[in-house]
Amino acid sequence: MSKQRPRTTPAETSEGPLPLPDPKKLLKLYYGGFQLPSPQGGFLEQLRVRPEDDGSAAVLLECNTSSLRYALPVPKATRTERSKVKAMQEEGADPHCPRHGPGLRLVRTGRELACPLCGVVYGKV
Numbered sequence: 001m002s003k004q005r006p007r008t009t010p011a012e013t014s015e016g017p018l019p020l021p022d023p024k025k026l027l028k029l030y031y032g033g034f035q036l037p038s039p040q041g042g043f044l045e046q047l048r049v050r051p052e053d054d055g056s057a058a059v060l061l062e063c064n065t066s067s068l069r070y071a072l073p074v075p076k077a078t079r080t081e082r083s084k085v086k087a088m089q090e091e092g093a094d095p096h097c098p099r100h101g102p103g104l105r106l107v108r109t110g111r112e113l114a115c116p117l118c119g120v121v122y123g124k125v
């Protein structure tokens with residue numbers, strides 16, 4: 001594999017991103033488009049969204065004061081969310097993210113529909 005070596009920062013540990021306390025509260029803020037407070041004080045800046053194989057995802061974040069990195073797990077789509085998206089497709093509308101709301105359209109990733117911010121798969125194309 002000729003994979004490019006990831007950029008490392010001095011604060012990065014070999015253990016990878018840290019878990020966050022109270023992920024439910026942070027997810028609510030994240031879906032609402034609000035800034036996420038860091039456990040270290042300051043705010044968490046979003047680095048990227050990492051989709052997982054099972055349809056869930058993780059948002060990778062970096063604290064803007066300590067440069068510590070965190071991962072916020074995003075639960076996979078529920079049956080209700082999937083059926084909401086299916087109903088939007090059947091109406092001929094562009095389905096939007098059931099968590100982020102009408103402002104955020106789902107995007108095609110191969111044969112699946114996913115939210116670019118959640119990283120979660122909500123339906124099939």
Ligand SMILES: [Zn+2]
Nearest residue numbers: 097100115118
């Ligand atoms: Zn979303």
